Amino acid sequence: MTAxxxxxxxxxxxxxxxxxxxxEQCFISALGGEEVYINQVGVKNFRIIRQSEQLIGGLATLDMGQWWGGERVPMTGIAAVGxxxxxRGSGAAIALMQQTLKELYAKGIPLSALYPAVQSLYRKVGYEQGGxxxxxxxxxxxxxxxxxxxxxxxxxxxxxxxFHELYQQQARLTxxxxxxxxxxxxxxxxxxxxxxxxxYFIGTKEKPQGYILFSQHSSEDGAILRIKDWVILTAAAAQSFWSFLASHRSQIDQVxxxxxxxxxxTLLLPEQTAKLRHTMRWLLRIVDVVKALEMRGYPSRIQAELHLDIQDNLLDANNGxxxxxxANGRGEVTKGGKGELQLNVRELAPLYTSLFTPYHLQIAGKLHGTETAISAATQIFAGSSPWMADFF
Incomplete structure (x- = not known):
């Protein structure tokens, strides 16, 4: 650590x-009772930074997993960076993030994700848009x-x-x-x-095919039904989900x-009346390149080889x-090769998550590769648009 x-x-x-x-000052009490939040996440999961023995900031680490290509990859979420x-402006936030990432690498955590207030800070330590x-x-x-x-x-x-079992069935495929x-x-x-x-469970209690958790409240825009969480595992559950929501139309203005x-x-709706109200992107950091690439799933029919050349200014083991x-939906990583696809560890994130294709990342100047490497990467990282339902 620096002096x-x-x-x-x-x-x-x-x-x-x-x-x-x-x-409390950083988030204008948005967390809803800061000490309650600290206890909910667990005191041991916070990291703090001091200057001249004065506590000047901290963050929360949430150890969980993320599903990529049908496989669970351990991931630590970073929250409440304050x-x-x-x-501010002293370099404390960067120092805090750098030390946290070094600790995560030492623990063997492959990935880290967060929601940025500003991207520039987190990009400096290797995070990039992930989904x-x-x-x-x-x-x-x-x-x-x-x-x-x-x-x-x-x-x-x-x-x-x-809800766990039903949720995990949907999560594995998302x-x-x-x-x-x-x-x-x-x-x-x-x-x-x-x-x-x-x-509500969608279906019978013995064999539910999904669930819906929601709240109702009045707002300036009228009565809102806000779905806090949902799982839909079958076509019958999707149809039932919408018909149940339609039955609220006499009291509810917006869902x-x-x-x-x-x-x-939204394909089930008769017209294109559903609209995106708000969208943002969360950031991902590949903390351990080898583990991250070996633990995720890949398209099962692909057999391909990709030669990477990666730069990581913070974690030396990821360089090179x-x-x-x-093959068979799994990846294996060995050191060496021709280095045909050159990129910073930061740019590996949107490639890894399938947020952008290798072609589009190349056009944006985020990676450089031979035609062979771009073609292999396109096959290997093909996937549906990545997203998560949770803000943390």
Whole structure:
């Protein structure tokens, strides 16, 4: 660590209080009770930075997983990165992120993801756009689906354990989805004071084919039904999902939910009345190149070899030439090779996630490659548009 900053875990009660105060100022209490949030995530999962023994900032680490090509890859989410305003611009945030990434590498974590307030800071430490987080909206009156093949069963009491198995079935098949941290589950099923919370299985309780969790509240735009989480595993569940929402049309003006940029659920609607209300991109950092490439899944019929030349200014082990050999849906990495696809570890992120094709990344000046390498990378990293439903 530089003489200027000291990096450590969060332990002492006075530090917890001090970090809570910094977060309160940084996030205008958006976390909803800073010390409650710190306890929910777990004190041991926070990292702090000091200057001259003064605590000046910190962040939360959420150890979870992310699904890529049908395989779960361990991933640490970074949340609540906050530096006291009087220390901003001092390099404290970069030092905090650099030390956190070095620690993650030492622990053997392949990936890290976060939602940026500003991209420039995180790009300096190797993060780049990885996938989408999108809010959709549709007028309830325009849904117009009446037929409901499956019953909807209210879930009481609501405990997140009942959703896990159904959620994981959908997550495994959704490029970029999280294997959620317990704190994310808790916040999902915790109704805030301003809303009433409802939960339903789609189908029978014994054999549900999905679920829907939602709240209803009044706003300047009229009555809103906000879907907090959903899982749909069959065509019958998709049809039932929409017909159930359509049945709210006399009281509800708008239905809002989170999905991908190209949401296949909207194919069931009679007209193109569903609109993207808000979209942003989360960032991904390839922390351990070899592990990240070997642990994800690949298209099963592809047999190809990609010669990479990677630069990483922070984590030395990621530097150099690697050969990625893909067969039977799995990848194997060996050191060496021709280095036909040259890129910074930062630019490896949108390639890894299939957010952009190698061709488009080359046009944007983000990588350089031979025709052979571009062709191999296009086959290897072909995938649906990556997204996640959770903000953290």
């Amino acid at each position: 200027q900053f000291e990096y450590s875990t969060l332990a002492h009660p006075q530090d917890i209080q001090q970090l809570g105060t910094i977060f 530096i006291a305003p009087e220390y 989408s987080w999108c809010n959709w909206e549709v007028p309830a009156k325009s849904i117009q689906l009446r037929e409901q093949p499956l019953p909807l069963q209210p879930i009481v009491p609501v405990n997140h354990q009942v 490029h970029g989805y999280l294997d959620r941290h317990p704190a994310i589950w808790e916040r999902l099923i915790q109704a805030d004071e301003k809303e009433t919370f409802y939960a 809002r939910w989170r999905s991908s940029v190209s949401d296949s659920l 030439k690697f050969i990625l050999s893909v």
